[in-house]
Amino acid sequence: MSVSKWAADFLSQLSTDITVAEIDIPSITLWQIESHAWQRFAELALQQNLRWAAGWAEQVQNRFLINACFEKQGEYFLLRTIIDDSSPELTSQATVYPAANRSERHTQDMFGIKFVGHPDNRRWTRHQAWTENSYPLRKDFPVQGTPVGITAPDMHYPFIKSHGAGVYEIPVGPVHAGIIEPGHFRFQAVGELILNLEERLGYVHKGIEKIAEGRTPESLAKLAGRVSGDTTVGHCWAACMAMEQAAGLEIPPRAALIRGILAERERIANHMGDIGAICNDVAFVFAQMQFTRLRELWLRTNAMVFGHRLLMDRIVPGGVACDLSEASCALIKKEIAELRTELADVILALDLNTSLEDRLYTAGFLSEQTAAAFGTVGYVGRASGQDFDVRRDAPYAPYDRVTVKVALENQGDIASRVWVRYKEIRTALRLIEEFIDQLVAGELRSEWQMPAAGSEGLGIVEGWRGEIISHIRFDADNKIVRFYPRDPSQLNWPALEKLVLNNIVPDFPVCNKSLSGSYSGNDL
Amino acid sequence: MLKILKKILTTGVVTERFSMRSHVARGNEDELEQLGIEIKRHIDKQFSGSIAVRQVDAGSCNGCELEIHALNNPFYDIERFGVHFVASPRHADVLLVTGPVSRHMQTALLRTYEATPNPKWVVAAGDCAACGGEFGESYASCGAVSNVIPVDAVIPGCPPTPLALMKGLLGLMGVKK
Ligand code: SF4
Numbered sequence: 001m002s003v004s005k006w007a008a009d010f011l012s013q014l015s016t017d018i019t020v021a022e023i024d025i026p027s028i029t030l031w032q033i034e035s036h037a038w039q040r041f042a043e044l045a046l047q048q049n050l051r052w053a054a055g056w057a058e059q060v061q062n063r064f065l066i067n068a069c070f071e072k073q074g075e076y077f078l079l080r081t082i083i084d085d086s087s088p089e090l091t092s093q094a095t096v097y098p099a100a101n102r103s104e105r106h107t108q109d110m111f112g113i114k115f116v117g118h119p120d121n122r123r124w125t126r127h128q129a130w131t132e133n134s135y136p137l138r139k140d141f142p143v144q145g146t147p148v149g150i151t152a153p154d155m156h157y158p159f160i161k162s163h164g165a166g167v168y169e170i171p172v173g174p175v176h177a178g179i180i181e182p183g184h185f186r187f188q189a190v191g192e193l194i195l196n197l198e199e200r201l202g203y204v205h206k207g208i209e210k211i212a213e214g215r216t217p218e219s220l221a222k223l224a225g226r227v228s229g230d231t232t233v234g235h236c237w238a239a240c241m242a243m244e245q246a247a248g249l250e251i252p253p254r255a256a257l258i259r260g261i262l263a264e265r266e267r268i269a270n271h272m273g274d275i276g277a278i279c280n281d282v283a284f285v286f287a288q289m290q291f292t293r294l295r296e297l298w299l300r301t302n303a304m305v306f307g308h309r310l311l312m313d314r315i316v317p318g319g320v321a322c323d324l325s326e327a328s329c330a331l332i333k334k335e336i337a338e339l340r341t342e343l344a345d346v347i348l349a350l351d352l353n354t355s356l357e358d359r360l361y362t363a364g365f366l367s368e369q370t371a372a373a374f375g376t377v378g379y380v381g382r383a384s385g386q387d388f389d390v391r392r393d394a395p396y397a398p399y400d401r402v403t404v405k406v407a408l409e410n411q412g413d414i415a416s417r418v419w420v421r422y423k424e425i426r427t428a429l430r431l432i433e434e435f436i437d438q439l440v441a442g443e444l445r446s447e448w449q450m451p452a453a454g455s456e457g458l459g460i461v462e463g464w465r466g467e468i469i470s471h472i473r474f475d476a477d478n479k480i481v482r483f484y485p486r487d488p489s490q491l492n493w494p495a496l497e498k499l500v501l502n503n504i505v506p507d508f509p510v511c512n513k514s515l516s517g518s519y520s521g522n523d524l
Numbered sequence: 525m526l527k528i529l530k531k532i533l534t535t536g537v538v539t540e541r542f543s544m545r546s547h548v549a550r551g552n553e554d555e556l557e558q559l560g561i562e563i564k565r566h567i568d569k570q571f572s573g574s575i576a577v578r579q580v581d582a583g584s585c586n587g588c589e590l591e592i593h594a595l596n597n598p599f600y601d602i603e604r605f606g607v608h609f610v611a612s613p614r615h616a617d618v619l620l621v622t623g624p625v626s627r628h629m630q631t632a633l634l635r636t637y638e639a640t641p642n643p644k645w646v647v648a649a650g651d652c653a654a655c656g657g658e659f660g661e662s663y664a665s666c667g668a669v670s671n672v673i674p675v676d677a678v679i680p681g682c683p684p685t686p687l688a689l690m691k692g693l694l695g696l697m698g699v700k701k
Contacts, residue, residue: 129627145663151627177611207664229587292597
């Protein structure tokens with residue numbers, strides 16, 4: 001593929017230092033480098049302000065492929081190096097890009113690849129379900145593992161300690177007080193003030209990457225739709241996009257437009273639910289009741305029009321499994337008009353509320369620098385000045401035929417994240433209308449073509465939490481050999497550890513909700 | 525200030541009216557109402573008026589949680605039938621468990637079960653909790669909740685709708701005569 005000006009410049013600058021092989025695979029720019037230059041590449045990339053977006057490994061016979069995905073100005077490329085399994089070692093990119101930190105720890109736990117110089121090489125995804133010297137994503141590791149009796153709790157994880165007069169520790173989770181996913185938070189506090197927070201996730205690790213192996217495209221799409229249930233459309237779309245790339249398949253225009261409508265409906269449903277929940281966390285129940293009511297109406301329309309409240313399994317390899325009748329289009333448009341009026345009322349009440357103002361402004365502050373350093377994406381990034389949205393900056397069908405207005409704030413507090421999300425609801429409503437207006441008659445699904453063995457694809461979409469990256473490689477016989485989904489939460493969770501600092505412990509729930517990370521999408 | 529209050533008050537009133545109307549318009553009010561009354565009848569008889577439910581996510585994808593949340597929205601408002609969600613297993617009559625049980629959550633689930641006072645009931649909500657669902661059993665997943673703790677009732681669905689959840693809870697009452 002042809003590269004843009006910055007990429008060409010960057011490549012020529014690299015060439016004095018690093019040998020880069022440009023490999024042509026359809027729809028992805030792939031740069032392959034020697035393993036010893038792995039970290040050096042990251043240093044040069046950072047100098048050029050490239051964003052580190054994802055990292056994962058693959059095993060191919062007795063070699064490991066290590067991949068990293070970078071982005072600049074909406075242009076993505078895949079960086080790859082190959083190492084031998086006799087010495088699975090590589091310099092760490094996490095020393096340069098904090099965003100790569102947990103990703104490398106995940107690769108370390110799952111593949112047994114050592115990242116030399118990693119600033120924090122404690123285990124991450126591994127608790128006690130498998131032993132230290134076995135690695136679930138290696139081909140010789142059986143999918144059933146070798147569980148003996150009850151899996152022990154992960155008692156001796158070396159948390160960071162702090163000492164001093166009046167410092168105390170609060171362990172929270174994995175089972176939380178509300179109806180919420182499990183995870184552990186370790187606080188150090190003085191009085192009410194949070195000195196430090198450490199997240200310990202991995203409790204809902206379900207072996208998604210491993211059980212993806214050997215699946216057919218249909219079956220993989222179902223699994224992808226359950227990486228994170230609230231993002232079923234987003235993940236399913238990214239995975240299908242990756243599979244379609246590998247198969248060299250174009251989806252019909254009507255299917256693309258319906259995918260767009262589904263994705264925007266998912267965005268609106270989640271934003272409404274979360275804005276209500278954020279208000280509820282500061283005891284403003286009025287908003288919670290309003291937003292859960294509006295969300296419920298919205299989900300009922302989903303059930304009526306698309307056949308599923310959360311829109312699971314509506315996107316399938318090659319297209320979509322649902323259609324929109326004229327009557328449904330009219331219904332959706334009417335619903336949108338009603339929702340706009342309702343939202344205007346509720347938001348006005350929120351905006352004028354002094355108690356919300358008191359609790360949400362300046363709380364949970366994330367600076368632009370920290371947001372950039374962690375590669376924060378989605379509304380968390382956009383509330384802290386990170387002006388990026390895949391739909392606008394690397395548009396895919398159907399977003400390539402509309403203008404996506406991206407909401408941006410730079411205050412970085414909880415209120416900013418709420419406002420960004422409110423504006424995103426408004427944009428999404430308009431997008432749905434535009435997609436409906438552009439709906440063309442035609443097929444809903446292209447006929448599947450079996451991809452060649454070894455072919456791969458990289459699906460990148462803007463889910464409601466932000467950029468989702470999904471990598472897929474096929475084996476022979478239409479079977480998946482590798483699936484790696486990078487949920488936006490993987491980049492956003494570390495930001496929570498920073499944005500709670502100097503807030504009071506009782507404000508943690510609202511800080512957490514304002515980020516709204518997925519545990520399942522993180523733990524895989 | 526007056527303006528704000530007025531706004532909130534008027535919007536608040538709109539809620540009630542709107543929710544009732546949309547209810548009828550979307551046609552499951554009768555079923556919901558009936559279900560609720562059934563549930564309430566059983567709860568009155570067997571649990572002296574109310575049951576306390578502790579929800580435990582033992583490894584779900586979070587889809588089930590979203591629908592359990594919905595039980596508390598103004599449409600279903602399950603509390604009016606005597607079902608309320610509590611923050612600690614020590615206060616609970618019923619554990620509502622979702623997800624395949626991830627191995628990393630196995631001990632946590634067992635401990636939550638032990639912390640729940642007797643008599644107690646376990647409801648496995650969602651296909652994953654019922655049979656392992658899309659995730660099944662693996663090195664990372666114990667599969668169905670019944671592989672880890674005794675289960676009294678199962679609510680299928682991926683995820684079960686709020687109505688299915690209500691029916692499931694009612695089913696539990698039927699079992700525990
Ligand atoms: S039953 Fe479905 S929605 Fe519930 S946890 Fe399993 S996959 Fe998610």
